[in-house]
Amino acid sequence: MRHNVILGLAPLLLPYCALFCAGLTLTLAQSMGLFLPLGPGEATLEYYQALTRDQGLGLSLRLSLFVAFFSAAGSVLGGTVLALALWRMPPGLRRVGVVSKIGLILPHVAVAFLVLLMLSQTGLVSSALFQLGLISTPEEFPNILHTGSGLGMILAFLLKGVPFALLLIGAVLFGFDIRLIQTARMLGAGPLRTFWSVTLPRLLPAMHSAFIILFLYAFGSFDIPFVLGESHPGMLSIRVFDIFFHRDLSQRPQAMAILTVMFVFAAVFAMLYNRFAAYMDAWRRKL
Amino acid sequence: MRHAPTMLVLAFLFLLPVLVLILQAGAPGWRYPELWPELGLDGVRFLATRPGPFLTALTGSLGYSLATVVLTLSMTILPAKALAYSSFRGKTLLEGLLLLPALVPAMTFSMGLHFIFIKIGLADTAPGVILVLSMISYPYMLRALTTGYTLMGREYEICARNLGASKWRVFLEVELPQLLPAMAAGGSVVFLVAFSEYFLVFLIGGGSVASFTGYLFPLITSSNRGLGALVTLVFLAVPIALFIVLELGLYRYHRKRRMR
Numbered sequence: 026m027r028h029n030v031i032l033g034l035a036p037l038l039l040p041y042c043a044l045f046c047a048g049l050t051l052t053l054a055q056s057m058g059l060f061l062p063l064g065p066g067e068a069t070l071e072y073y074q075a076l077t078r079d080q081g082l083g084l085s086l087r088l089s090l091f092v093a094f095f096s097a098a099g100s101v102l103g104g105t106v107l108a109l110a111l112w113r114m115p116p117g118l119r120r121v122g123v124v125s126k127i128g129l130i131l132p133h134v135a136v137a138f139l140v141l142l143m144l145s146q147t148g149l150v151s152s153a154l155f156q157l158g159l160i161s162t163p164e165e166f167p168n169i170l171h172t173g174s175g176l177g178m179i180l181a182f183l184l185k186g187v188p189f190a191l192l193l194i195g196a197v198l199f200g201f202d203i204r205l206i207q208t209a210r211m212l213g214a215g216p217l218r219t220f221w222s223v224t225l226p227r228l229l230p231a232m233h234s235a236f237i238i239l240f241l242y243a244f245g246s247f248d249i250p251f252v253l254g255e256s257h258p259g260m261l262s263i264r265v266f267d268i269f270f271h272r273d274l275s276q277r278p279q280a281m282a283i284l285t286v287m288f289v290f291a292a293v294f295a296m297l298y299n300r301f302a303a304y305m306d307a308w309r310r311k312l
Numbered sequence: 313m314r315h316a317p318t319m320l321v322l323a324f325l326f327l328l329p330v331l332v333l334i335l336q337a338g339a340p341g342w343r344y345p346e347l348w349p350e351l352g353l354d355g356v357r358f359l360a361t362r363p364g365p366f367l368t369a370l371t372g373s374l375g376y377s378l379a380t381v382v383l384t385l386s387m388t389i390l391p392a393k394a395l396a397y398s399s400f401r402g403k404t405l406l407e408g409l410l411l412l413p414a415l416v417p418a419m420t421f422s423m424g425l426h427f428i429f430i431k432i433g434l435a436d437t438a439p440g441v442i443l444v445l446s447m448i449s450y451p452y453m454l455r456a457l458t459t460g461y462t463l464m465g466r467e468y469e470i471c472a473r474n475l476g477a478s479k480w481r482v483f484l485e486v487e488l489p490q491l492l493p494a495m496a497a498g499g500s501v502v503f504l505v506a507f508s509e510y511f512l513v514f515l516i517g518g519g520s521v522a523s524f525t526g527y528l529f530p531l532i533t534s535s536n537r538g539l540g541a542l543v544t545l546v547f548l549a550v551p552i553a554l555f556i557v558l559e560l561g562l563y564r565y566h567r568k569r570r571m572r
Contacts (some may be wrong), residue, residue, distance in 0.1 A: 031395030037387050037410065037450070045413050045446045047419055055424065062427070110318040121319060127326045130551045132508030134525055135544040138532040142336060142541075149332065187325065238415065245417020247511040248525075269423065281423065288420040295415050296408070296538045298322065305476030 049288065056281035062274055072278040076286070084258035089244050092175040092260065096182030099242035101232050103183065111191075114199050122195070124250025126186035133181070137252035140181045144169050173257055181249045182239070190235040194223045197231045198224075241291050261287060265286075336541035358539060365527065374550070376513075377506040381499045384450040388498075392457035397466060399411075408417070414451035421447075421514055433555030436518035443451060444516050449505040453498035460494025486528070489569065496558055504551060517542045 051060060056073070058066040076082055111122045119241040128136075139233040142281050151166040160166055201224070209219045259267070261283060268280040359366055378464035395407065413421070422444055426435060433442035464487070472482045510525040517523065524547060 027400065030394050030398050034391045034406075035400075036389075037391040037454070040387060040443070040447070041410065041413075044425060044443060045421050047422075047428060048421030051424030054425075055427070060427070107321070110315070110321075114315050114318070118315060121322060124322050124326045127548065130504060130508075130548055131329075132510070132545070132547060133523060134508070134510050134528055134532065135547055138528075138540060138544060139332070141532070142332060142537065143329075145320055180319055183325060184325065184329070197536075198313065240417050241417070245419060247419060248509075249483060251511070252529075255417070262417065265419060265423075283418075284420045284423060288416050291416040291420075295412075299408075 037237060043168065052281050052284050052288070054286045056278050058278050061277065071280040073286075075279060076282055082260055082261075082264070082283070085261050085264045088173070088175050088258055089261045093240045093244035096179045096243045098185055099179065099183050099234050100186025100190045100196075100239050103187040104194050104235065105191075105228065106233060107187065107191050108195040111195065112201075113210070115204075119199070125188035125191050127152045128184050129192065130271070131238050132186070132244065132253055133185060133248035135183045136184050137178075137249045139184070140177050141170070146170075146182070170253060175251050176258070178243075178249055181253065182246075186235075186243075188240045190232070190240065193235045194228055195233045197228055201227065224257045229302075229306070233298070237295055237298050241268050241295065245287055245291065324559060330545075333548075337539075337545055339538060348513040349533045358540065359542065365522075368501060368522045369527035370546070370550070373507055373524035376438055376442050376445065376521065376523075378502050379438075380445045380501045380506040381502050382547075383446045384453040384493065384502050385443060385499065387446065388457055389451055392454055392463050395428045395454075395459045396461035410454060412453050413447050414449070418448050418512060422515060426515055435516060438517075438521050441513055441517045441521050444512050445509060446505040448509075448512070449502040452501040452505065456494045456498030456501070457491065460491045463494075464490050486538050492565070496562060500555060500558070502552070508547075508550060527534055 050308050058069045058072065107122075107125070111119050114121075131139075141148065145151070146163040146166045146168060151160070154166060155163075156162045205223055206219055209223045210216075213300045214222070215261055245262055246260075247266065249260040251266070253273075258264075265280045265283050265287075268276050317443075366419065395403070426446060429435040429440050429444075434443070468486050468490070469482055470488045475477075477485070508525065510523075510529060513521060513523045514526060515528075519526070528543050528547065530538075531543060534540075
């Protein structure tokens with residue numbers, strides 16, 4: 026029996042180890058100065074020590090966390106509200122929700138392009154304000170995209186994230202047993218109370234999954250920050266890219282050290298978040 | 313119209329961008345501060361006169377994305393069954409570990425993997441790109457198939473085996489038809505992930521693997537917004553066309569089976 030399980034899992038475990046684990050191992054090794062293109066070196070932690078002295082890195086980390094948190098939280102909130110609104114529609118009309126698939130299909134590069142088209146200082150919104158006579162030069166339009174605020178990136182992530190959250194949350198909601206709600210209402214619960222104690226608890230697992238996936242994706246993603254081109258301070262991924270491709274080989278371990286820290290953060294975050302969500306769930310049930 | 317606000321929000325979020333893309337594609341010279349573009353067909357004409365690089369990029373992306381779907385399917389079909397039907401110690405941990413490649417930043421392992429690929433000659437090749445794309449996308453296929461197996465249950469398989477069908481025949485005639493929706497769902501996500509990835513194709517493919525994202529990228533960062541918008545629209549149309557074909561195919565397949 027046990028033999029069978031291992032055999033059944035082998036087609037996945039082999040490539041998992043050969044590609045994912047091996048790739049990670051090499052990232053880790055190079056961050057410690059081993060197996061570099063210039064030849065094998067000696068194991069050292071100096072590149073990690075260098076990270077703690079790098080002030081720009083702190084700013085990049087802060088921007089990455091900021092963008093990841095607000096884009097994920099906004100997407101989950103927006104997706105939940107949209108899912109609830111669609112849920113209230115008659116099933117035939119509910120099909121209009123299919124347009125949200127556009128956001129899922131458009132690649133991140135294209136979504137970032139849309140943000141550029143709409144919100145750059147010479148973009149469409151700026152043009153509209155000019156025609157309305159509210160501004161007279163492009164410079165008067167607030168510089169949203171290149172100030173290091175991350176706002177443009179958050180908007181781009183939202184356009185991808187809202188339909189994703191809608192998909193996950195809608196899948197639970199549209200299959201929801203309506204009798205549960207009717208019973209709650211019959212027993213005298215108001216609409217708010219019904220939502221709070223009957224509907225929401227059943228949506229929470231999907232909301233948590235959506236949040237964790239979107240948060241970690243935005244945290245480590247490259248495409249959108251690259252197109253929207255903010256580099257002072259850039260997202261962590263842009264910083265790694267710059268060190269990796271635009272500086273000399275001797276700095277590569279530093280890029281790998283940042284990547285290792287990002288991996289550990291993502292793995293630990295996913296684990297702790299899951300624990301936390303399960304704990305909160307158990308605690309709420311006790312009440 | 314109680315539901316008008318919802319419709320407006322949906323239209324604003326998802327239809328307006330497409331409208332902007334269509335207008336921009338039809339008006340390459342659309343510039344600040346004009347609000348209404350002067351339409352022209354320069355972009356279409358440009359693609360029609362020099363279709364070579366565009367078609368190479370499109371077929372390249374389609375090719376490695378479909379190959380990624382096939383590879384992830386063959387990687388996960390047996391493991392999904394094992395995960396759905398057997399319980400063993402450390403199963404939850406293993407499931408968590410197997411989800412990691414889709415959760416952690418792809419850069420973290422792909423940059424190390426790039427170095428290995430250079431050493432073994434897989435860098436700058438299509439197989440290398442397919443392998444790395446499979447790594448970031450298989451968790452979606454695994455999840456879909458595991459759910460599919462769990463929903464199906466073992467009864468059909470046991471029954472068919474008792475009636476004397478071989479393992480292979482059980483898979484083909486009993487399990488496969490019931491798993492098709494799960495495969496289609498997982499395959500759609502895997503295709504989208506592979507088709508829209510820019511960075512990994514750029515890193516592992518190194519410019520010698522033609523990709524649609526790689527073709528689009530210089531267009532949208534340069535001043536040629538009209539052509540960029542046109543290519544983005546194709547980007548939207550190709551997956552939609554594929555999904556429609558897939559839906560129709562599944563529908564006809566099921567109707568045929570029912571008639572038999």
